[in-house]
Amino acid sequence: MSDDDPVVEPVEMTTPVEEEDPEKRPDGLDLARSLTRATANMPAPKAGMRKKRRTPYNATRRGTVSGARPDDRDPQLIDSVVSRMVNDHGWDTSLRVHGVMARWADIVGEEIADHTTPESYADGKLSVRTDSTAWATQLKLLAPNLVKRLNEELGHGTVLVIEVLGPHLPSWKKGPRGLRDGRGPRDTYG
Secondary structure, eight states, X not given: OOTTSOOOOOOOOOOOOOXXXXXXXXXXXXXXXXXXXXXXXXXXXXXXXXXXXXXXXXXXXXXOOOOSSOOTTSOOOHHHHHHHHHXXXXXXXXXXXXXXXXXXXXXXXXXXXXXXXXXXXXXTEXXXXXXXXXXXXXXXXXXXXXXXXXXXXXXXXXXXXEEEEOOOOOOOOOSTTOOTTOOOSOOOOO
């Protein structure tokens, strides 16, 4: 500091002191009195509007109290839950059939699987699409053996009939004046 710098003397700051209210007491008695005054003018609760006492969920109905043994409300393994749901909804046969459709090449063989595709299953009838009319004819001849093999996989009587569908071909019918049962072009697709 140099001699030319002004000297700043500290100023004492004073805050106005609030006068203590004789009503306000540090023990909270004033707060209790004000609450009592505020609630004194409120109407009394009606007889039918009493507050119900909360009961635990388990105690609301008899026989549903959880005990030491496991019950349906406990966490379950996903396998048991899915199995129970499949059995309750009757999806067992449908799931087995769709499992066979996924393993089609293993069941019917690679050569047949290369030229055929299972499309749908309903009421014991399995629909199979072929890629040519020659394979449709061949599959019609093999159908009894395939039914037997599929029933060994799925259970007796699951597949009753195999419906053989030919290939998806373009329609040669054009316009509103097409002839019904007309000879049209022959099968030249396989």
